Amino acid sequence: MATKKTTTFSSSHSRSSLAPWLGIAAIVILLDQITKITIEKLFVYGEERVVTSFFNLVLAYNRGAAFSFLSNESGWQRYFFTAIGIVAVGFIVYLLRKHAGQRLFCWALALIMGGAVGNVIDRMAYGHVIDFLDFHFGSLGHFPAFNIADMAISLGAILFIYDELRRVNKQ
Structure with a gap:
């Protein structure tokens, strides 16, 4: 019976330690989707509004991956990148459970997961x-247009690299 309580505690502790990271991912998803819905309501496809001398708001659709990679393909890429996103989220949840105490690592994973889910929602709902x-x-021209999900993925990747460099330097 004591073993059962320990297992139960361990299991609920694992869930509770996963909650903050899922919360961060949920905030990213919410911000991403709210901004996308807002832009869709205020702009027509291709419309551009100048904000500063180096920044515009524009409604663009990306049927491919980062930097519009494979965007001109016949449509298979929608399912391919959706599947990659879903598999990545599953793997990230596994890593978050396994390393819940490593704060910077989990921040990175939560941001990447939130961004991945935000873009998967788009692919499933709109096809782009x-x-x-x-x-x-x-x-130098225009950098490819991006969104909040892409920013979260990029920031998560930077934090991930920084965390690994810190870990390597400690050894």
């Missing part, structure tokens, strides 16, 4: 990802 943040730098 909604992008709207457009930075440009003079003669």
Whole structure:
């Protein structure tokens, strides 16, 4: 009976330690979807509004991956990138459970998971990802448009690399 209580405690402790990371991912998803819905309501496809000399808001659709990779394919990429996103989320939840005490690592994973889910929602609902943040730098041209989910994934990747570099330097 004592073993059962320990197992139960361990199981509920695992769930409770997973909750903050799922909460962070949920906040990313919520912000991502609210901003995309807002842009869809205020803009027509391709419409661009200048905000500063280096930043515009624009309604763009990305049927591919990062930087519109494979966006001109026949449509198979929608299912492929959706499947990758779903598998990634499953793996991230596994890693969050396994390493729940490693705060920076889990922050990185939670941001990546939130961004992945935000873009998977778009792919499943619309067949493309909604992008709207457009930075440009003079003669260098426009950076590909992106969204809050992409920002979360990028920030998560940066935190992940920083965490690994910190870990390597400790050894």
